Amino acid sequence: MYREFKQLNLPEIDKTILEFWEREQVFEKSVDQRDAANSYVFYEGPPSANGKPGIHHVMARTIKDLFCRFHAMKGQRVERKGGWDTHGLPIELSVEKELGITKEDIGKSITVDEYNQKCKETVMRYKDMWDDITRKMGYWVDLENPYITYTNEYIESVWWLLSQLYQKGLLYKGFTIQPYSPAAGTGLSSHELNMPGAYKEITDVSAIAQFKIKGTENEYFLAWTTTPWTLPSNTAVALGKNITYVKVKAFNRYTKALTYVILAKDRLGAYFTEAKADLTPEEVKPGNKPIPYIEIVAEMKGSELEGTEYEQLLPYVTPNKPAFRALLGDFVSTEDGTGIVHIAPTFGADDFKVAQKYDIPPLMVEDEYGNPMPLVDKKGQFVKEVSDFAGRYVKDYGQEEERSVDSDIVIKLKTENKLFHSERYLHSYPHCWRTDRPVLYYPLDSWFVRASSMKDRMFELNQTINWQPKSTGEGRFGKWLENLQDWNLSRSRYWGVPLPIWRTEDGEQELCISSMEQLQQEIDKANAALGLQQTLPKDLHRPYIDGVVLVSDDGQEMKRELDLIDVWFDSGSMPYAQWHYPFENKDKFEQKFPADFIAEGVDQTRGWFYTLHAIATMVFDSVAFKNVVSNGLVQDKHGRKMSKRLGNAVEPFETLATYGADATRWYMMSNSDPWENLKFDIEGIGEVQRKFFGTLYNTYSFFALYANIDGFKYEQTDVPLGDRQEIDRWIISQLNSLIEEVDAAYAEYDVTTATRKVMNFVNDHLSNWYVRLCRRRFWKGEYTADKIAAYQTLYQCLNTVSKLMAPVAPFFADWLYGNLNTATQKESNISVHLADFPKADSSAIDKKLEQRMNYAQRISSLVLSIRKAEKIRVRQPLQRALLPILDASFQEQVEEVKDLILAEVNIKDLEYITDTSGIVTKKIKPNFRTLGRRLGKQMKNAVQIINGLGQEDINQIEQSNQYTLSINGDTYDLTLEDFEIITEDIPGWQVANDGALTVALDVNISEDLEAEGMARDLVNRIQNIRKDKDFEVTDKIEVLVEQHSGVESAIEQFGSYIKDETLAVELTSSAELTEGEVVELPGDIKLHIKVQKANL
RNA sequence: UCCGAUGUAGCUCAAGUGGUUAGAGUACUCGCCUGAUACGCGAGUGGUUAGUGGUUCGAGUCCACUCAUCGGGACCA
Structure with a gap:
C-alpha cells in the first residue's frame, strides 16, 4: 500500500525523515557507497560558533549542500568535513565585553592564560545551536570529526605553511601606517574604525604652510593641513600631475612680506580676491580670508614642478636621505586646500606610499634602544627632539593646557613667515571606540606576506577557476588581485595563532619554526646553551609559547615576535591544516587538493576566497578550488540589510519550524540566482509551499488513492512506450527532456534554472495537464493495460521528480521516494540520496510530440479565451472551431491531439482551413533576423514595402515560396523564410491569436x-x-x-x-x-x- | 569620494550571439466547486524596460553620462 495522508505537513516530514536518516545513517552510506577514486572534493568554510546562526547561513549552506548531494547522486564520493573558526578579534571583543575589561587589563587584572581560556570557552558557545540548525536544515556535513582552528595540530600546519613562505622569502617585517589609539595604546582594525560613532565631527586648527623653494628669495609652495602637529615630520609635498598651478605675487598677511606663492589655479578664488597691481602691504589684513594679490606671474602643470626642492619647514630632525621635494600623487585633488598636499610619511598611509615610491625617507629618531621611531611616541606625545613641543600631546588625550599644540605650532609658523593662513576647521575624524579619544595614523611594526610579488601568478591561476557568477571572479576578485597589496599578518592580540618567529634582540638573527619537532630540537639546543629547563608547551597559544626562549647560532637569546597572525590565514590554511598536513594524512591531502567546489557569500571575496587562493598559489603553485559559488546577501523584503537594530532579521529556527526546511531552501534557490541579493520575503516561502510542494503532494495523493484501490504495485513489466497513449508518451518525453536540462543546470552550478524547470514540469505539465486530462483513466473502468500504463507513467514521473529535486529539497524528495518505493520495492535504495541521478533516455524524447501537445495547450487556451470574451460558459458545447493551417505538418500534428482539444474546450469538431484565400485576412511582416543581415540599411524601405503587401501578394508568396524585392534599383530574391505571415482575422468569426497560432470559434448555439x-x-x-x-x-x-x-x-x-x-x-x-x-x-x-x- | 553590482508590471523574477505584440508567478478584476488539489482552475487588467544622449536599418540588450539601491575600498591633506 502507498501511504496516504490527511494533508501536507512539511515540518512533520522533516522530523520523520531526519529520524530516518539518523537511524539508518543515510549520510554516511551516501558517502561510503561511492568509490574514493571518483571523488568530488568540497571544502567547508568554517563558521564561528561565537555568534548565532542566521537565515543567511541557511542560504549559504543550502548551496553547499545541494551541489554535494547532486554530485553524490552522480556517483562521486563527497566527503564533507566540517570545521570551526575559533580565533579572532570578534571573539576577543565579546570576551572583553562580557568580563567588562579592556585590552589593557589583559596581563594585569587577568592573566593571558585566563583570558585565552575564556576565549576558548566562548568560541563554542553556540555550537549546539549550530549543530541544531545544521540538522534541521538538512545540511549534510561531518560534524563528528570537524577541524578546529585552535588545536595544536591545526596550528602546527599553519606554522608549516608560514615557514614555507618564510623560506621562499615571502615573509618580512616592515612598518605600515595604521589606525592607532594612543589612549588605548593599541592599533585598531578597520572594522573597529567602521563601528558606528567612530567618526565624530570635531574642530581642528588648520594651517596653510609656506614651503620655501630652494634657491629662491621668497617663493613658496602652499600646502594645507588639518593636522599641524604632523608638520615637523614633513618630508615632501605632493602635487597633481595634470592640475594647473599658478604663481601669485602677494603680501603675507601676517608679516607683510612680499611673497610668490604657488597653488592650484582652481583654488585661487578660495584665498584671493582680486588682482591689484598697486597693492600695499597695509591693505592685507590677517582677519580677511580671501585677500587681494598683486599679480599672477606664472602658470604651470603639476608635472613641471615634479622634483622641485624646498627648504625643510621645521628643522628639528635631519633626515638620513635627500628629502623635501615636490612629488606627484594621484590622490591630490583641488576640492579643498591648495591643490598641494603636505606629506608626512610617518603619519599617513598615502603619504607613506608616495614617499616610498619616490624614495623619500620618513622623519625618524632613535628610541632608547636605538630603534627608529617617529616624532610622536606611542602615548601621542612629541619626542624630546621636537624641542619646543617635547612631551606635548598632539591631540586631545585629556591633558589640560592653555592652547593645543596645533595652535602653538601655527603661532610659531606665523612668526617665522612660514604661515600663509590658518583657521578653525570642522571635519569628521576617527575616534577610538573604547576610549572615545582621537585616533592617529601611526607607523606600526608588522609582519607581511609579500603577496604582491606573486600577484601575476595568482591572476593567472584565477583565470582557471570557474566563478559563479563570472563577474565576481573577473571583476571583483580579478581587480583585487591586480592591485594586490602585501598582506599584513600581524595582530597584536592574544587569542590566535602565534607567529612562529624568534629573533635576537637586535633583530639581526631570526628563526622561523615549522613544526613541533623542530621547536623541540631548538628548545633542547637553547636549554643546553643557556642552561634552561624549558619543555615543549602543551598549548601552542600565548602565553606558553611566549615563554620559550631559543638560542641563535652565536649563542644569543632569541625571543618570539609577540604578534599573532591574521585569523584569515587560519581559514585559508584549512585545505592543509584540516588534515594536519604535512605531519599526517599526506595521501588524504593529495586526494583532496584542490577542491572541486566551495561556496560562501560574496563578502568572502577578499576574505576566505582570497586567503585560500593566496596560500595555495604561494606555497603550492596551485589553485585551491576549481569551482566557486559566491552567494549574495540576504536582505529583508524591502531590500534592506537585515540587522538586530532594525529588528528585521529573520529567525531561521522559526522559519524552518513553520515552513519546513525544503520550502525554505527551495524558495531561496528558485526565487533568484543565489549570487543576486535575495529580498527575503516569508510569503514567498508560503507560495513555494502551496504551489510547488502542495501540487506535488496532491499529485502523489491522487496516485496513491487510486493505485491502492486498484492494487497497482508496479509488478507488471513496463508497457512499451509505443503501446501507451499519446499523452503518456508526451509526459515521458517531457520528463526525459527535463532530466537533461536539470542535470545540465546542476552541473553548471545553476540551481535556479534547475528548480524552476522542475517546478514548471510538476505544476504545468504533470499536474495541470497530464493528471487532469487523465483522471478518468485512473478511476473509471477495469484494471486494464491502459490503466496500468497510466499508473506506470505517473509513477515514473513522480519517482524521477523525487530524484531531480532531491539536492534542493532533500526531505520531501526522500519522503516521496520512500512512499513510492516501500510500496513497490522497485528500487533497492532505502533513500533517494543513495540513488543515482536519473539518466535521460533520449529515445523517449519526441520533440514533435512535445510540440503538438504544446499546440493543444495553446489552442485550448485560445478557445477558452474566446469563450470568456463571448461570455459562453465551458459547459455549453459549441459546434466547431476553425484552424488556419500554418504549414504542411501542422494539420497532421494537431490531428493527433484533436480529441484532447475537443474534450478540453467542449466543442464538437475542429476544422482546418487549407485554402485560406478570400476567407482569412493575413498580416505579413518581414523576418528581421534573416533580412536584417542581408539588407542592412535598406531594411527601412523593405519594411515599408513588405508591410504594404496586400492579401493577393501574401497568397502569391505562400504559394510560390518566392518574392522579388526591389529597392532603389537593387533586387533581392526572398523566400517564405524571410517573412512572418499570421492570420489576423476571419471575417464573421470570433478570433484569437497566440504568436503564429490562430483560432476561430463558431459561437452559434443551436x-x-x-x-x-x-x-x-x-x-x-x-x-x-x-x-x-x-x-x-x-x-x-x-x-x-x-x-x-x-x-x-x-x-x-x-x-x-x-x-x-x-x-x-x-x-x-x-x-x-x-x-x-x-x-x-x-x-x-x-x-x-x-x-x-x-x-x- | 573611488570601484563593482543591480535597476524590466504594485511585488518577486524571465527575456540564445542586438531582430519588431517585453513574458511568468504573485497581487488585483471577472468567471468557475463532479470523484487529486479553492492551499485549486481558467480568462483578463497592468510596462515611456530608472532617466538623458549616442552607436545601429533595428537597443531591455552595446556605449557615455545622470539618478537610485546594495556591497566593497578610501575618509587622507
Missing part, C-alpha cells in the same frame, strides 16, 4: 447545443446536491425536476445522459414540485430539484 449545455448544467446541479447530502459515490438516486420550459428539451434529448452521469435510476419532471433544492440555471432559470436515494 437548439440542440443549448439543450446539451443545459443537460450538463443539470448534471452539475444534481451532483452538487448529491454531494451536499453526503451520498456515497456509488449511491443510486431518483431525481425529480420541476417543470420548466427552459429545461424541457434538455431532459427530453439528454435524459439518459443525465441519468448516466448522476447514477439516477429515474429522472422525471413534475409541474407541482415545491420540495427539494432550489437551483439556478443559465437563462435566469430557478427551479426545484429533488434528489433522493433510490429504493432498490
Whole structure:
C-alpha cells in the first residue's frame, strides 16, 4: 500500500525523515557507497560558533549542500568535513565585553592564560545551536570529526605553511601606517574604525604652510593641513600631475612680506580676491580670508614642478636621505586646500606610499634602544627632539593646557613667515571606540606576506577557476588581485595563532619554526646553551609559547615576535591544516587538493576566497578550488540589510519550524540566482509551499488513492512506450527532456534554472495537464493495460521528480521516494540520496510530440479565451472551431491531439482551413533576423514595402515560396523564410491569436447545443446536491425536476445522459414540485430539484 | 569620494550571439466547486524596460553620462 495522508505537513516530514536518516545513517552510506577514486572534493568554510546562526547561513549552506548531494547522486564520493573558526578579534571583543575589561587589563587584572581560556570557552558557545540548525536544515556535513582552528595540530600546519613562505622569502617585517589609539595604546582594525560613532565631527586648527623653494628669495609652495602637529615630520609635498598651478605675487598677511606663492589655479578664488597691481602691504589684513594679490606671474602643470626642492619647514630632525621635494600623487585633488598636499610619511598611509615610491625617507629618531621611531611616541606625545613641543600631546588625550599644540605650532609658523593662513576647521575624524579619544595614523611594526610579488601568478591561476557568477571572479576578485597589496599578518592580540618567529634582540638573527619537532630540537639546543629547563608547551597559544626562549647560532637569546597572525590565514590554511598536513594524512591531502567546489557569500571575496587562493598559489603553485559559488546577501523584503537594530532579521529556527526546511531552501534557490541579493520575503516561502510542494503532494495523493484501490504495485513489466497513449508518451518525453536540462543546470552550478524547470514540469505539465486530462483513466473502468500504463507513467514521473529535486529539497524528495518505493520495492535504495541521478533516455524524447501537445495547450487556451470574451460558459458545447493551417505538418500534428482539444474546450469538431484565400485576412511582416543581415540599411524601405503587401501578394508568396524585392534599383530574391505571415482575422468569426497560432470559434448555439449545455448544467446541479447530502459515490438516486420550459428539451434529448452521469435510476419532471433544492440555471432559470436515494 | 553590482508590471523574477505584440508567478478584476488539489482552475487588467544622449536599418540588450539601491575600498591633506 502507498501511504496516504490527511494533508501536507512539511515540518512533520522533516522530523520523520531526519529520524530516518539518523537511524539508518543515510549520510554516511551516501558517502561510503561511492568509490574514493571518483571523488568530488568540497571544502567547508568554517563558521564561528561565537555568534548565532542566521537565515543567511541557511542560504549559504543550502548551496553547499545541494551541489554535494547532486554530485553524490552522480556517483562521486563527497566527503564533507566540517570545521570551526575559533580565533579572532570578534571573539576577543565579546570576551572583553562580557568580563567588562579592556585590552589593557589583559596581563594585569587577568592573566593571558585566563583570558585565552575564556576565549576558548566562548568560541563554542553556540555550537549546539549550530549543530541544531545544521540538522534541521538538512545540511549534510561531518560534524563528528570537524577541524578546529585552535588545536595544536591545526596550528602546527599553519606554522608549516608560514615557514614555507618564510623560506621562499615571502615573509618580512616592515612598518605600515595604521589606525592607532594612543589612549588605548593599541592599533585598531578597520572594522573597529567602521563601528558606528567612530567618526565624530570635531574642530581642528588648520594651517596653510609656506614651503620655501630652494634657491629662491621668497617663493613658496602652499600646502594645507588639518593636522599641524604632523608638520615637523614633513618630508615632501605632493602635487597633481595634470592640475594647473599658478604663481601669485602677494603680501603675507601676517608679516607683510612680499611673497610668490604657488597653488592650484582652481583654488585661487578660495584665498584671493582680486588682482591689484598697486597693492600695499597695509591693505592685507590677517582677519580677511580671501585677500587681494598683486599679480599672477606664472602658470604651470603639476608635472613641471615634479622634483622641485624646498627648504625643510621645521628643522628639528635631519633626515638620513635627500628629502623635501615636490612629488606627484594621484590622490591630490583641488576640492579643498591648495591643490598641494603636505606629506608626512610617518603619519599617513598615502603619504607613506608616495614617499616610498619616490624614495623619500620618513622623519625618524632613535628610541632608547636605538630603534627608529617617529616624532610622536606611542602615548601621542612629541619626542624630546621636537624641542619646543617635547612631551606635548598632539591631540586631545585629556591633558589640560592653555592652547593645543596645533595652535602653538601655527603661532610659531606665523612668526617665522612660514604661515600663509590658518583657521578653525570642522571635519569628521576617527575616534577610538573604547576610549572615545582621537585616533592617529601611526607607523606600526608588522609582519607581511609579500603577496604582491606573486600577484601575476595568482591572476593567472584565477583565470582557471570557474566563478559563479563570472563577474565576481573577473571583476571583483580579478581587480583585487591586480592591485594586490602585501598582506599584513600581524595582530597584536592574544587569542590566535602565534607567529612562529624568534629573533635576537637586535633583530639581526631570526628563526622561523615549522613544526613541533623542530621547536623541540631548538628548545633542547637553547636549554643546553643557556642552561634552561624549558619543555615543549602543551598549548601552542600565548602565553606558553611566549615563554620559550631559543638560542641563535652565536649563542644569543632569541625571543618570539609577540604578534599573532591574521585569523584569515587560519581559514585559508584549512585545505592543509584540516588534515594536519604535512605531519599526517599526506595521501588524504593529495586526494583532496584542490577542491572541486566551495561556496560562501560574496563578502568572502577578499576574505576566505582570497586567503585560500593566496596560500595555495604561494606555497603550492596551485589553485585551491576549481569551482566557486559566491552567494549574495540576504536582505529583508524591502531590500534592506537585515540587522538586530532594525529588528528585521529573520529567525531561521522559526522559519524552518513553520515552513519546513525544503520550502525554505527551495524558495531561496528558485526565487533568484543565489549570487543576486535575495529580498527575503516569508510569503514567498508560503507560495513555494502551496504551489510547488502542495501540487506535488496532491499529485502523489491522487496516485496513491487510486493505485491502492486498484492494487497497482508496479509488478507488471513496463508497457512499451509505443503501446501507451499519446499523452503518456508526451509526459515521458517531457520528463526525459527535463532530466537533461536539470542535470545540465546542476552541473553548471545553476540551481535556479534547475528548480524552476522542475517546478514548471510538476505544476504545468504533470499536474495541470497530464493528471487532469487523465483522471478518468485512473478511476473509471477495469484494471486494464491502459490503466496500468497510466499508473506506470505517473509513477515514473513522480519517482524521477523525487530524484531531480532531491539536492534542493532533500526531505520531501526522500519522503516521496520512500512512499513510492516501500510500496513497490522497485528500487533497492532505502533513500533517494543513495540513488543515482536519473539518466535521460533520449529515445523517449519526441520533440514533435512535445510540440503538438504544446499546440493543444495553446489552442485550448485560445478557445477558452474566446469563450470568456463571448461570455459562453465551458459547459455549453459549441459546434466547431476553425484552424488556419500554418504549414504542411501542422494539420497532421494537431490531428493527433484533436480529441484532447475537443474534450478540453467542449466543442464538437475542429476544422482546418487549407485554402485560406478570400476567407482569412493575413498580416505579413518581414523576418528581421534573416533580412536584417542581408539588407542592412535598406531594411527601412523593405519594411515599408513588405508591410504594404496586400492579401493577393501574401497568397502569391505562400504559394510560390518566392518574392522579388526591389529597392532603389537593387533586387533581392526572398523566400517564405524571410517573412512572418499570421492570420489576423476571419471575417464573421470570433478570433484569437497566440504568436503564429490562430483560432476561430463558431459561437452559434443551436437548439440542440443549448439543450446539451443545459443537460450538463443539470448534471452539475444534481451532483452538487448529491454531494451536499453526503451520498456515497456509488449511491443510486431518483431525481425529480420541476417543470420548466427552459429545461424541457434538455431532459427530453439528454435524459439518459443525465441519468448516466448522476447514477439516477429515474429522472422525471413534475409541474407541482415545491420540495427539494432550489437551483439556478443559465437563462435566469430557478427551479426545484429533488434528489433522493433510490429504493432498490 | 573611488570601484563593482543591480535597476524590466504594485511585488518577486524571465527575456540564445542586438531582430519588431517585453513574458511568468504573485497581487488585483471577472468567471468557475463532479470523484487529486479553492492551499485549486481558467480568462483578463497592468510596462515611456530608472532617466538623458549616442552607436545601429533595428537597443531591455552595446556605449557615455545622470539618478537610485546594495556591497566593497578610501575618509587622507
